[in-house]
Every structure is written in C-alpha cells, then in structure tokens.
Amino acid sequence: MVPTTTCRVCRGTVTEFMDFGRQPLSDAFREPDDTGEEFFYRLAVGACPDCQMVQLMEEVPRERMFHEGYPYYSSGSTVMRAHFEATAEKLLAEHLTGPDPFVVELGCNDGVMLETVSRAGVRHLGMEPSGAVSEVARSKGVRVRNAFFEKETALRVREEDGPADVVYAANTFCHIPYVDSVLEGIGELLAPDGVFVFEDPYFGDVSAKASFDQFYDEHFFLFTATSVRNMARRFGLDLVDVERLPTHGGELRYTLAKEGARTPSQAVSAILAEEEERDLTSPEALRSFGDRVRGNCESLTKELRSLRDQGKRVVGYGATAKSATVLNFCGIDAELLEFVCDTTPAKQGRLTPGSGVRVLGHEAFTASYPDYALLLAWNHAEEIMAKEVGFREAGGRWIQYVPDVRIE
Numbered sequence: 001m002v003p004t005t006t007c008r009v010c011r012g013t014v015t016e017f018m019d020f021g022r023q024p025l026s027d028a029f030r031e032p033d034d035t036g037e038e039f040f041y042r043l044a045v046g047a048c049p050d051c052q053m054v055q056l057m058e059e060v061p062r063e064r065m066f067h068e069g070y071p072y073y074s075s076g077s078t079v080m081r082a083h084f085e086a087t088a089e090k091l092l093a094e095h096l097t098g099p100d101p102f103v104v105e106l107g108c109n110d111g112v113m114l115e116t117v118s119r120a121g122v123r124h125l126g127m128e129p130s131g132a133v134s135e136v137a138r139s140k141g142v143r144v145r146n147a148f149f150e151k152e153t154a155l156r157v158r159e160e161d162g163p164a165d166v167v168y169a170a171n172t173f174c175h176i177p178y179v180d181s182v183l184e185g186i187g188e189l190l191a192p193d194g195v196f197v198f199e200d201p202y203f204g205d206v207s208a209k210a211s212f213d214q215f216y217d218e219h220f221f222l223f224t225a226t227s228v229r230n231m232a233r234r235f236g237l238d239l240v241d242v243e244r245l246p247t248h249g250g251e252l253r254y255t256l257a258k259e260g261a262r263t264p265s266q267a268v269s270a271i272l273a274e275e276e277e278r279d280l281t282s283p284e285a286l287r288s289f290g291d292r293v294r295g296n297c298e299s300l301t302k303e304l305r306s307l308r309d310q311g312k313r314v315v316g317y318g319a320t321a322k323s324a325t326v327l328n329f330c331g332i333d334a335e336l337l338e339f340v341c342d343t344t345p346a347k348q349g350r351l352t353p354g355s356g357v358r359v360l361g362h363e364a365f366t367a368s369y370p371d372y373a374l375l376l377a378w379n380h381a382e383e384i385m386a387k388e389v390g391f392r393e394a395g396g397r398w399i400q401y402v403p404d405v406r407i408e
C-alpha cells in the first residue's frame with residue numbers, strides 16, 4: 001500500500017488499500033447510438049491513518065455526476081418510500097416541535113422525505129442540484145432550491161429563512177468531498193440546539209459483507225462512527241447519537257449537535273467501543289477486505305462464464321449505481337448478461353456505463369423469465385424477492401455476490 005493523497009478531512013496522508021481500476025461514472029447510462037468518448041476515472045480507495053476516514057483517492061467533479069439528467073429517483077423503492085415517511089414522522093415528533101420549526105434537507109431528490117413534512121405544514125427547504133428529480137419534488141408541494149449545499153448557499157438560507165432546527169441528509173453527505181465547506185455551512189445554519197442528522201452506508205457493514213460495490217464515484221466517503229466523531233470535532237460539532245439502519249445494505253444514522261449542546265447517548269459510546277475492538281481500518285483488516293473482494297469477483301465471473309457456456313439465459317436485476325463497480329471491475333458485459341431490468345424510465349433504453357449492457361423495463365423480465373438473475377440491487381433484496389416469487393416458481397434462480405457468491 002502506497003501513501004498517495006491528502007485526507008479531505010484532516011489533511012493527513014491517505015493510504016490506498018484497493019484499486020478498482022478505470023471506472024465510468026456510475027449513473028452515466030448511455031444512449032445506444034452515442035459515439036462520444038465515455039468519461040473514466042481511477043476508482044481507488046484509501047483510509048486516513050490519522051482520522052480513520054475511508055475515502056476515494058480521486059474526486060470526480062460534482063457537475064459531472066449531479067445535473068439535469070441525474071437518473072436516480074428515490075421513490076423507486078416501496079421500502080425506501082416507507083422508510084422516508086417514517087423518518088419524516090420521527091423528525092417531526094422529536095426535533096420539529098417548537099413554535100415555527102424549520103428543516104433543511106440536502107439532496108431531497110424527488111421529495112420522498114420532505115413530502116410528508118410539507119403535508120404536515122412544517123417549514124422546509126430541499127437543496128437539490130439535480131434538475132429533473134427536483135421538479136418531481138416540486139410537483140409534490142416540496143419547496144426546493146436548485147443548488148449544491150455548501151457554505152455559501154447555507155449562508156443564503158440562513159439569511160432568508162433563519163436558523164434551522166434540523167439539517168437532514170440521506171445518502172448525500174457521503175457524496176460530498178468538500179466536507180469543510182458543508183460542515184461550516186451547517187454550523188452557521190443550525191439553531192443553537194439544532195441537529196444535523198444524516199444516514200449513509202456504514203463501512204462497518206461494507207467490511208463485514210465485503211460489499212465492495214458501495215465504492216463508486218458518488219460514494220466519496222464510507223463513514224464509521226469513529227471517523228464521523230473525529231471529523232465533527234474539527235468543526236465544533238459533537239456526535240450525540242447513532243442508530244443502525246437496515247437500508248441500503250447496512251447504514252448508520254448519525255446525529256451531530258453543536259459542541260456541548262447535548263449529551264451523547266449510550267449508543268455512541270457503545271459503537272465507538274465496538275469499532276475500536278474491530279479496528280476496521282487496520283492494515284490487516286483492509287488487506288483482508290481486498291483479498292475477499294478479489295476472490296468474490298473471480299468466483300462471480302467464473303460462474304457467469306460457465307452459465308454462458310451452458311447456454312443459460314442470465315440477466316441483471318436493477319441498474320444500480322453500485323452495479324457499475326461490479327460490472328466494470330469483474331469484466332461483466334453484454335456477453336454475460338442479456339440485459340439489465342430496471343423500473344426507472346430515465347435508465348431504460350440506455351446502456352450500462354462502461355460495460356454496455358442494455359437496460360430494459362421490468363416487463364422484459366416478466367415477459368419471459370430468464371434462467372438466472374444477477375441481483376445487482378441486492379440492497380433491496382427483500383422487496384424484490386417478495387415481488388418476484390413468480391420467477392422462483394418458474395424455476396428461475398437468483399445469483400448473489402454479497403457477502404459471497406451464491407445461487408439460490
């Protein structure tokens with residue numbers, strides 16, 4: 001492992017532990033007749049020995065990822081819709097109880113969470129740079145500003161709307177390399193007793209499950225309670241609560257408050273102790289993670305090649321952003337997968353980035369079940385398995401690759 005780059009949090013020297021090679025933008029689904037050059041960057045991951053933050057070695061400019069045509073719509077999953085409705089109810093009940101409460105959401109996407117807040121008549125603002133998804137949020141009665149959240153835009157919100165009781169972000173804060181600007185902005189925006197609540201994939205779960213496809217351009221950081229606590233302190237914030245979530249293959253919800261404003265919960269000391277015991281970013285743990293990932297990828301490609309040689313029909317299920325890492329790192333292309341089905345209209349009719357597999361609607365899957373389906377949306381396994389009982393009944397088999405390769 002070679003030290004290569006400067007930590008985005010503490011300016012320490014990040015040590016690289018995994019190189020996934022040249023990768024395309026995970027959400028850049030291409031038109032089949034697009035002959036333009038595809039954008040690639042080097043996807044490599046490192047950990048900072050000083051503050052423990054796990055982060056990418058290269059940063060993709062944000063406008064390349066989040067723009068008018070950003071194709072991820074949060075409301076595409078029934079389970080996630082229920083999760084965000086419950087989240088909104090929780091924020092309303094626990095933190096938005098004052099006389100005229102105000103909540104700001106970073107990356108509100110299609111309004112999946114703020115819709116409930118808006119219906120409750122509570123003052124809110126979604127900050128969402130991606131145009132098309134934010135239009136959907138607006139159509140649901142959500143107040144949205146098309147802008148990247150950072151210090152400058154945070155100050156504007158503070159000026160126009162006053163202090164926020166809650167700043168909330170789901171699957172967004174880990175997408176932002178410029179943490180200093182965001183956390184300074186949050187420091188300015190929050191009311192003295194306000195909280196910053198965010199949830200993102202947990203490196204503790206990534207490490208346990210070798211779920212390497214949680215690494216892609218948009219996931220710049222993979223947090224732990226330890227790295228978040230260390231980061232927060234640099235900006236005058238305390239980690240005051242954590243909650244484990246089953247969403248997206250294992251996440252943590254973190255609550256930060258201004259230093260000294262709240263007493264950290266038992267859950268914080270418990271998870272910090274657990275992480276110390278696990279020593280998630282030790283050189284041995286990271287080396288063993290890399291070995292498991294390479295082993296899983298080899299088995300997966302071997303399995304898919306063998307099925308192709310037997311003349312079996314194999315498709316992918318869910319054109320997830322994370323599937324870009326699996327498909328491109330393992331060299332899985334249109335020779336091994338007939339198509340990938342996905343319910344998102346903005347992805348259909350296009351090709352998966354880098355790997356060039358056709359994306360078709362869900363009906364292509366049910367019209368004539370394949371022999372095997374590679375579950376690329378494994379983080380939605382329960383929802384998908386429940387919906388697709390017919391596939392199993394018709395003799396179809398699922399191929400999974402997290403935590404290891406298995407056919408069931």
Ligand code: SAM
Pocket residue numbers: 066067070072073074106107108109127128129130133147148149150169170171172175176
């Ligand atoms: N919160 C939703 C969820 O959990 O399903 C959406 C998550 S989506 C993976 C990430 C979102 O963050 C995108 O809609 C993107 O446009 C937005 N985003 C990226 N950088 C941002 C920033 N600096 N401020 C606000 N939103 C940002």
Ligand code: TMP
Pocket residue numbers: 076077078317318319320321322341342343344347377379380383384387
């Ligand atoms: P995500 O893992 O980033 O949430 O992306 C999930 C992708 O899978 C998204 O493109 C929608 C798609 N999907 C389906 O096609 N069918 C489903 O039942 C679910 C839950 C997701």
Ligand code: ZN
Pocket residue numbers: 007008009010011012048049050051052053
């Ligand atoms: Zn660091």
